[in-house]
Amino acid sequence: MLKKLINIVVFVPLGVLLIVLSVANRQTATLALNPFNPADSVLSISAPFFVFLFLAVIIGLVLGAAVTWFTQGKYRRRARNEANEALKWHREAEKQRGQAEKLATQASLPAPQG
Template sequence: MLKKLINIVVFVPLGVLLIILSVANRQTVTLALNPFEPSDSLLSVSAPFFVFLFLAVILGLVLGAAATWFTQAKYRRRARSEASEAVKWHREAEKQRSQAEKLATQASLPAPQG
């Protein structure tokens, strides 16, 4: 319940802010990708300004997520290694347990009479 309330408190104002930002920045602007000749229409894109703002935010989120993912690679690798080692030791314990049970059943059987 608290998480839902926090999401509402954070995301509703953020959504309202983004809508206001979009309405306030509807004018068309040109993004020129050729620094030597900005009038080159082949390497320029025209769109409302809020589109470029949203694309910049999305690109920042993606780059931040990728950077975080790459910096946490050593921890994921260690977790995989320790998980496989835990599985190995679990198998070994099961093997030892089954051998102990087998020995216990053999010890409890009467000796064969001949």
């Protein structure tokens, strides 16, 4: 419940801010990718300014997620190794439990008389 409330408190104002920015920045802007000749139309993109704002936010989110993913790789690897080790020990415990039950049933059987 608290997480949902925090999400609402953060994302609703952020959404409103993005809508206001997109409405206020509808004029066309040109992004020139050629630093030596900015008038070169081959390496320039014209679009409403809010498109560039949204692209910057999206690229920032993707790059941030990628950096986080790669920096947490050692923790994921450690968790995976520990989970595999836990499974190995669980199988070993089951094997030992089975052997103990087998010995207990053999001990409770009467000795053959001959």
